[in-house]
Amino acid sequence: MHLFYTPDINSNIYQLSEEESKHCIKVLRLKINDEVNLVDGKGGLYLAKVTNDHPKRTILSIINHQQQFGKRNHYLHIAVAPTKNIERFEWFLEKATEIGVDEITPIICEHSERKEIKIERSNKIITSAVKQSLKAYHPKLNEAITFANFLNIATADAKFIAHCHQNTKQNIESGFAKYQKYLILIGPEGDFSQTEINGALQNGFVPISLGNSRLRTETAALAACFEVNYLNKV
């Protein structure tokens, strides 16, 4: 069934935007009484039907809905340095959304070549993955922030930093507690600086290894998603 992302839904009647109306009626060729799914990004999954097939102001009527659809049993926040090639970062946004993530913060590090991202464009990629993978929760994408400033505001039950320096590191599963709020730091192509690593350690981040392979930034960030989701499987 076709799915629309409707974050502003607040009654039993919903009017699609002009763009979505056109998509619904002209592209998908839906007609009166055809059924669609809606997700609000906050856990709500709705079944609705077309009650007015106007190609610019399509009206949907809610038939039923459920809250907390696909609610996750933990909270995963990945703070990752955007890659020099933005496609690699955007790929991470899509895949992390599919696999399962709750919050993403782009962090600007000492060795970052990329200093900014386009939030609106990035959010569109996340929304597209939300729809494709039928998720009722929309991951939160924060504005980019410097690593130093992020350390000052970062909170979680379990905080990890994945870096490539030759220090003692543990696997993430060592002493892992399930159903927590996790925060994982992933550095840029040139890795975190020693100063950044020291700052993270002083703030209670545990250094972890994501295996023996030398992973690209976006692969490491996705590996962290996989591992945390895997370790929280019921």
Add this chain to the structure above:
Amino acid sequence: MHLFYTPDINSNIYQLSEEESKHCIKVLRLKINDEVNLVDGKGGLYLAKVTNDHPKRTILSIINHQQQFGKRNHYLHIAVAPTKNIERFEWFLEKATEIGVDEITPIICEHSERKEIKIERSNKIITSAVKQSLKAYHPKLNEAITFANFLNIATADAKFIAHCHQNTKQNIESGFAKYQKYLILIGPEGDFSQTEINGALQNGFVPISLGNSRLRTETAALAACFEVNYLNKV
């Protein structure tokens, strides 16, 4: 240190191809006595130095080498339907190489929209990922084959099929045995047909689920890589 892929190395002297020579001398600007790494794709990792910096016929001399560098403790064969959008399949090739895979077979299924892939181009992507992630083993990419023909030749210690039909499925970790030869089937965007699933079951494939999320083909294939590698961590 810079790394070259030299599958045909067979003595203590190696002459780079004209293209690689140009890259080595004109782009990387390496000079006599500069050191480089070589991998042969069969487990050999070499330390070599430039002994002739000719920009078309660069000569490297091996200083030392080790065999079975980064040898994996299991064998993972992923048979996956190439995606309609070839970039998604190519992305899988890169990421699977980084995470760890031994053999990949493109399978053409009943619901496949894409019927062929360019092996040479795909192999270049794998080679690039091999070099980037410093792997001495080069994953083997087979020619595309129909699903039916593949079933007739497919062998492994543990055979799995990941499909989206609502049959009984187990998680891959249920009764998982480590250090085996694994083969995992991943279907196209339209999933395997019921006939294909029946054929796989008759051939001893175990139906598995890769979690609760609805995953794209290439994400499912990578999820399988992650899980098998994770479950074989020592």
